[in-house]
Amino acid sequence: MKWMGKMAGLPEDAVGRIPRVVIIGKSKIAVYNAEKLEQFTDQSVRIQLSDATLEIQGKLLEVIELMPAEVVIEGNITSVCMKEKKRG
Amino acid sequence: MADFFLTGAVTVLIRGEEAPLFPGRLHQRGVTLKNLQYNRQNEVRFCLSIRDVGHLRKEARHFSGTIRFEERTGFPFLKKRLVHYAPFFLASICFFIVMILLSAMIIRIDIQGADRELKEDVRAFLRKEGIREGAIRLNDLDAEQISRRAVQDIPGIVRFTIEKKGVVYIVDVSVEKKAEKSLAGSRHLNALKSGVVHDLFVEYGISTIRRGDFVEAGDRLITGTKKQPAAGTVTAETWYKATVTLGNGSLKTRNGEKRKSIFFSFGEKEFSFWKASPFPKPVQLEENSYSFHFFSYRLPVSLRTETYYPLKSVTRIESEAEQEKRAIQAAKASLMAELPKKAVIIGENVLQKRVESGKVKMIIHFQVLENIAIN
Numbered sequence: 001m002k003w004m005g006k007m008a009g010l011p012e013d014a015v016g017r018i019p020r021v022v023i024i025g026k027s028k029i030a031v032y033n034a035e036k037l038e039q040f041t042d043q044s045v046r047i048q049l050s051d052a053t054l055e056i057q058g059k060l061l062e063v064i065e066l067m068p069a070e071v072v073i074e075g076n077i078t079s080v081c082m083k084e085k086k087r088g
Numbered sequence: 089m090a091d092f093f094l095t096g097a098v099t100v101l102i103r104g105e106e107a108p109l110f111p112g113r114l115h116q117r118g119v120t121l122k123n124l125q126y127n128r129q130n131e132v133r134f135c136l137s138i139r140d141v142g143h144l145r146k147e148a149r150h151f152s153g154t155i156r157f158e159e160r161t162g163f164p165f166l167k168k169r170l171v172h173y174a175p176f177f178l179a180s181i182c183f184f185i186v187m188i189l190l191s192a193m194i195i196r197i198d199i200q201g202a203d204r205e206l207k208e209d210v211r212a213f214l215r216k217e218g219i220r221e222g223a224i225r226l227n228d229l230d231a232e233q234i235s236r237r238a239v240q241d242i243p244g245i246v247r248f249t250i251e252k253k254g255v256v257y258i259v260d261v262s263v264e265k266k267a268e269k270s271l272a273g274s275r276h277l278n279a280l281k282s283g284v285v286h287d288l289f290v291e292y293g294i295s296t297i298r299r300g301d302f303v304e305a306g307d308r309l310i311t312g313t314k315k316q317p318a319a320g321t322v323t324a325e326t327w328y329k330a331t332v333t334l335g336n337g338s339l340k341t342r343n344g345e346k347r348k349s350i351f352f353s354f355g356e357k358e359f360s361f362w363k364a365s366p367f368p369k370p371v372q373l374e375e376n377s378y379s380f381h382f383f384s385y386r387l388p389v390s391l392r393t394e395t396y397y398p399l400k401s402v403t404r405i406e407s408e409a410e411q412e413k414r415a416i417q418a419a420k421a422s423l424m425a426e427l428p429k430k431a432v433i434i435g436e437n438v439l440q441k442r443v444e445s446g447k448v449k450m451i452i453h454f455q456v457l458e459n460i461a462i463n
Contacts, residue, residue, distance in 0.1 A: 036112050036115060036116055037111055037112035037115045038109070038112050039108045039109060039112065040108050040109075040111050040112065040124060040126060040132065041108050041126045042125070042126035042127075043126075061126070062123065062124060062125050062126075063111070063121070063123075063124035063134075064122065064123060064124075065120070065121075065122055066111060066115055066120065066121035066122070066124060066134075067120045068115070068118045068120065
């Protein structure tokens, strides 16, 4: 899939289920193609992507929308951290 | 939120050890959630479409904490509530309709400045105009036209104003001032006009005339005394001459068709609700406007209709006899308007008739029976 997209000259996120994270200012963050909302509190939200984990820290976090392909989070975001998932 | 509104949504409160993980599990089942909030220690609140309540139930089986449904929002619940309150809404709508109808009803008509006899006349006239107690009148009062007609129709009236105050119509009437009677002559009854006495009825006094006598205007009819003035009626045959000119001009009549335009206005603005296509030229226009009141407050909604009647000209072919009849009728009608109410027209004769360039000029003589005795 990735290879085919590259051949066609398409941006990587347009092909297949590749996660995409959009941060809007300090208060909004949208994650596309998230796999799973692992944990959710008002201090931290952990989202599992296909090969990494995204951890968002902040205050008064709220998940505005939790749809199968899209997660929108609002609140005072202090840190966004992506960790590679350990295989095996 | 739109999709949630149509399907209906519930707010779910999750409490328990694994509460922060619960939305994730639902998410994996492909459920859409909204407005996730982490409240206190291990307490999560979120919105969920009722379609996905089944998924929630399945997930709840593996969940140790408590799950509570809190608020129900959206169209299905709204509908249910609406059906539940339907009688109330219906009753309030009915109340408004009844109130508007009652506000349009004429509860009382006050007639000022008229004696009892004239009051009856005014009432009869108003009834003819559709203004009577208990009538529901939505269309606006055209005071000017009504007063114009009233002055024409009711004998002895010089001024007529009608005013609507809520549900009460106030009619103010001014009566023609009668010529002041001279006190000296009030003892006897004198003739008002010259004529031939047809019948006489003496209530008090001595009659100086007999049936069949010719009396001149001002002649004494019945003599009374100082103590008891003369009273009675003297019916005499009097004569009137009327000149009528009838044109055989083009008469225009409606041809039976009509088209109606309906406009409704909200506040100052007017919108056309239905616009009739125009007729070719000779057209008569009738305009009616309706307004609605709630108690005495005028609602900002009003209705106006314009009805167009196309006219066609009629070429009349009348025989001379027909023309004569029409002229006599016209003259009679105008004479009747002048005569007192109890007078009767007993005969008419055409004295002269002339036809000039399509116009008929007639002089007609009328014989009238009326009371000529006045004091």
